[in-house]
Amino acid sequence: MLNVEKEFFSNITFRERAIFEGAISMGALFHQFIGTPVNKETVNSLELAIEKSLSLQPAIEKVEVDINLDILEREISEFEYTSLTGDMIDVKIYSKVNKTLAIIRMKFIEELNYPLMFIEDIQEDINENIQK
Amino acid sequence: MLNVEKEFFSNITFRERAIFEGAISMGALFHQFIGTPVNKETVNSLELAIEKSLSLQPAIEKVEVDINLDILEREISEFEYTSLTGDMIDVKIYSKVNKTLAIIRMKFIEELNYPLMFIEDIQEDINENIQK
Amino acid sequence: MLNVEKEFFSNITFRERAIFEGAISMGALFHQFIGTPVNKETVNSLELAIEKSLSLQPAIEKVEVDINLDILEREISEFEYTSLTGDMIDVKIYSKVNKTLAIIRMKFIEELNYPLMFIEDIQEDINENIQK
Amino acid sequence: MLNVEKEFFSNITFRERAIFEGAISMGALFHQFIGTPVNKETVNSLELAIEKSLSLQPAIEKVEVDINLDILEREISEFEYTSLTGDMIDVKIYSKVNKTLAIIRMKFIEELNYPLMFIEDIQEDINENIQK
Numbered sequence: 001m002l003n004v005e006k007e008f009f010s011n012i013t014f015r016e017r018a019i020f021e022g023a024i025s026m027g028a029l030f031h032q033f034i035g036t037p038v039n040k041e042t043v044n045s046l047e048l049a050i051e052k053s054l055s056l057q058p059a060i061e062k063v064e065v066d067i068n069l070d071i072l073e074r075e076i077s078e079f080e081y082t083s084l085t086g087d088m089i090d091v092k093i094y095s096k097v098n099k100t101l102a103i104i105r106m107k108f109i110e111e112l113n114y115p116l117m118f119i120e121d122i123q124e125d126i127n128e129n130i131q132k
Numbered sequence: 133m134l135n136v137e138k139e140f141f142s143n144i145t146f147r148e149r150a151i152f153e154g155a156i157s158m159g160a161l162f163h164q165f166i167g168t169p170v171n172k173e174t175v176n177s178l179e180l181a182i183e184k185s186l187s188l189q190p191a192i193e194k195v196e197v198d199i200n201l202d203i204l205e206r207e208i209s210e211f212e213y214t215s216l217t218g219d220m221i222d223v224k225i226y227s228k229v230n231k232t233l234a235i236i237r238m239k240f241i242e243e244l245n246y247p248l249m250f251i252e253d254i255q256e257d258i259n260e261n262i263q264k
Numbered sequence: 265m266l267n268v269e270k271e272f273f274s275n276i277t278f279r280e281r282a283i284f285e286g287a288i289s290m291g292a293l294f295h296q297f298i299g300t301p302v303n304k305e306t307v308n309s310l311e312l313a314i315e316k317s318l319s320l321q322p323a324i325e326k327v328e329v330d331i332n333l334d335i336l337e338r339e340i341s342e343f344e345y346t347s348l349t350g351d352m353i354d355v356k357i358y359s360k361v362n363k364t365l366a367i368i369r370m371k372f373i374e375e376l377n378y379p380l381m382f383i384e385d386i387q388e389d390i391n392e393n394i395q396k
Numbered sequence: 397m398l399n400v401e402k403e404f405f406s407n408i409t410f411r412e413r414a415i416f417e418g419a420i421s422m423g424a425l426f427h428q429f430i431g432t433p434v435n436k437e438t439v440n441s442l443e444l445a446i447e448k449s450l451s452l453q454p455a456i457e458k459v460e461v462d463i464n465l466d467i468l469e470r471e472i473s474e475f476e477y478t479s480l481t482g483d484m485i486d487v488k489i490y491s492k493v494n495k496t497l498a499i500i501r502m503k504f505i506e507e508l509n510y511p512l513m514f515i516e517d518i519q520e521d522i523n524e525n526i527q528k
Contacts, residue, residue, distance in 0.1 A: 077376055077377045078375075083298065110341040
């Protein structure tokens with residue numbers, strides 16, 4: 001049986017791998033779900049599906065997605081829905097490898113006109129699991 | 133106020149528009165959600181989010197998505213999930229314009245090695261609404 | 265060998281099928297490519313890839329994609345690119361079944377705040393092929 | 397003017413940021429383009445559009461995409477194209493922050509039935525730019 005850790009990840013630290021896996025999932029989340037039709041009635045089911053699907057990826061302990069209802073309403077079309085865009089979503093992805101937890105954040109920064117992805121917090125020596 | 137029906141859809145019949153709107157949503161569904169991480173634990177939330185988001189589009193009355201668990205299990209990776217592919221999903225989209233209901237189907241046809249989209253049924257003179 | 269026309273499409277006319285196939289491809293195009301990173305330097309390669317990939321679908325003779333450079337520039341971020349959105353793209357898809365040609369259009373309509381898909385023109389008794 | 401480095405990235409090293417940015421782009425690439433219609437005639441334009449669009453993201457110096465023609469042919473449908481899947485693509489993303497270059501790889505690993513993303517190489521003290 002292939003030893004994935006030894007074969008593919010022995011060149012980076014646990015901390016680096018926590019960053020790596022969390023970042024992959026954040027890039028994945030944005031590009032999988034941007035464009036999805038959404039309105040106030042469907043926002044909860046969409047947030048849940050995003051959270052559950054991305055939580056399946058390696059090292060991901062929890063995903064929190066918050067779609068901003070004010071921006072959603074502002075963008076609503078004559079057909080009473082709109083497409084999910086990067087300025088509407090605020091996301092936290094908790095990625096844990098061994099005892100290192102990285103919290104990756106995506107947040108729209110007006111000054112940059114850009115949904116910036118960055119590392120909100122990184123904690124080493126974590127013993128408990130994150131509650132999903 | 134712009135009269136969408138008159139301005140943009142007076143060149144086709146209600147029956148043609150039911151086909152048109154249902155077909156758009158089927159193409160949208162496939163290309164929005166193919167690639168999403170999924171396993172048996174998340175399949176219900178994904179089906180629900182797909183159904184609810186596509187139901188927002190013009191003329192769509194109901195969307196039924198069925199992800200095949202046998203194919204899902206067959207494709208499962210060492211990381212205990214896989215990506216949604218066209219051979220796993222069977223979809224019905226109910227599109228209604230005036231009194232014409234078109235039921236658009238996507239189904240994987242082994243002989244074609246292709247997720248074929250076709251019109252499963254088309255009914256004219258429907259008076260009731262479809263129950264979502 | 266499976267007769268696709270007879271088995272799956274004998275319940276609709278050639279005209280209806282031209283509408284059906286063109287509409288699928290328009291829905292597909294939007295939901296496959298919305299969200300793609302783009303700027304002025306990459307707009308041509310993106311337009312070409314969209315046109316070529318969607319032209320592969322059944323009955324599609326030609327796809328013309330025009331990404332609006334003014335809107336692109338207006339949306340540009342501090343990182344000198346943006347994500348493709350529905351208000352930037354104007355698309356024509358030429359779908360032909362037997363002798364009927366349907367030209368499907370997607371165009372952002374400000375008054376609706378919506379990238380509307382409609383049938384721009386439909387011609388019966390066309391004998392030549394469309395030049396790709 | 398917002399100082400992005402200081403405000404958002406002072407909690408990680410240049411090496412960690414090279415890993416972070418490369419990983420985001422790899423996750424993005426997979427989930428943006430999986431599902432795209434493709435055959436032998438369109439493979440080059442698709443590879444190019446993927447490479448150019450992802451090269452726009454922060455810290456990305458170069459992207460190399462190789463779509464496997466043998467797997468593509470094996471998956472081809474009766475309609476003479478197929479949808480891009482994770483087992484067909486081999487990707488290298490070169491991400492550089494200050495003097496650290498991370499080469500992120502995605503490669504389908506049969507034994508895992510999974511398109512694994514990992515860090516193929518990481519070099520510190522690089523002085524030249526990568527040629528795009």
